[in-house]
Amino acid sequence: MAEQLRAAGIGLEFLTRELQDSHAPSGVMFAVLAALSGMEREYIRDRTLEGHESARSRGKTIGGAAVTDAAMLSMVLHLRDQDLSLRDIAARLLITKGKKKGGHPSPATVLRMLREHDANVAAAPATG
Template sequence: MSDDDFRRVEAHDCPMTSCSAPAGSPCRTGKGKVAVQYHTARFRLVPSLAKTLSVATPPVRKPGSLWVELPRPPAAGAEPAGRMRIGYARASTVRQSLDTQLDALKAARVARVFAEKISTRAVVRPELERAVALAAEMRASGLAVTLVVHEHKRLGRGIELAALAEQLRAADIGLEFLSGELQGSHDPTGIVFTVLAALSGMEREYIRDRTLEGHESARTRGKTIGGATVTDEAMLSMALHLRGQNLSLRDIAARLVITRGKKKGQHPSPATVLRMLREHDEIARASAVQGS
């Protein structure tokens, strides 16, 4: 299942007479509430979801709340109903100031600014996620939306930046950098998005190849690859719970305790926590793909 599945479902009117939600709006219950799941007759209009058992209504649609008809999505090739610029600012530490970024965004006349002080290494960046969610919702309503950032490094580096670019391109959201090497406005179909996607794949391949080479070099010297496993299901469960509270990797690691082996009683490293969460996310994505 994809994060954008609900948009594919909402590209169609709901054929259920008890719902009849128009394109662009979530399904509704007989009591006039937003349905928790889209009606089967509706999501089966999407070929890629035809065999899916259910498609959940995402939090952005507020399941269980009073149903309100939303604007229909723009027709392909149609002119946007208007334009909106959403700003994002980030500093890596609490001591760093956001003033320069905020002043630049204000001068760029963005409609709303999301700002936070959080490390680039953080798995979850709440304000960035809110900015992207709002941008996607505004784009779905027919507005042409651009995410404006002071410099590309504020969004991340390497794979993280490329993954975000792919997310924005899928939602047809533009990107603008006010300074730095990528300064300027970039259309979702433009070369910058394409290059970032390509770099993402290249960087993954490079990291994988260098890792394998390092392992092989270590083996030829008689070194053992890897060590005793310090993670377990209980630790993973607690780490997922803490991640849901938007804690940094360092804070999550500080709250976990190794329960076995030579390091029993110690805290795992942030790198160990990151690897454990990434492995869980990869397995979850693979299972979702197989089930779709």
């Protein structure tokens, strides 16, 4: 990877402090900083997950407020049968509760509703 970076003319340059200079991608400094940044990323991830777990144990909900309900799902399923795009379906729906009341859900929310519904239908035991 260091060779690809060097061939592309990419290097590491410190503009201030004690390390002020240019460093080649294959240098020791580059390797040390890459390792430290990877460790820092893992540390931040672990701390974030610990915070989520702590919040859940206190009864807090992680993520945004739910804007969907059974009536909206019913309308989404009806509109899907009309071969409308996710964007068109979202534009025809209204959020009925919370801060976003009166707005439209995003196409991603519509897609999530459909995926969850389809997964629940597929997981339900067959009757008959």
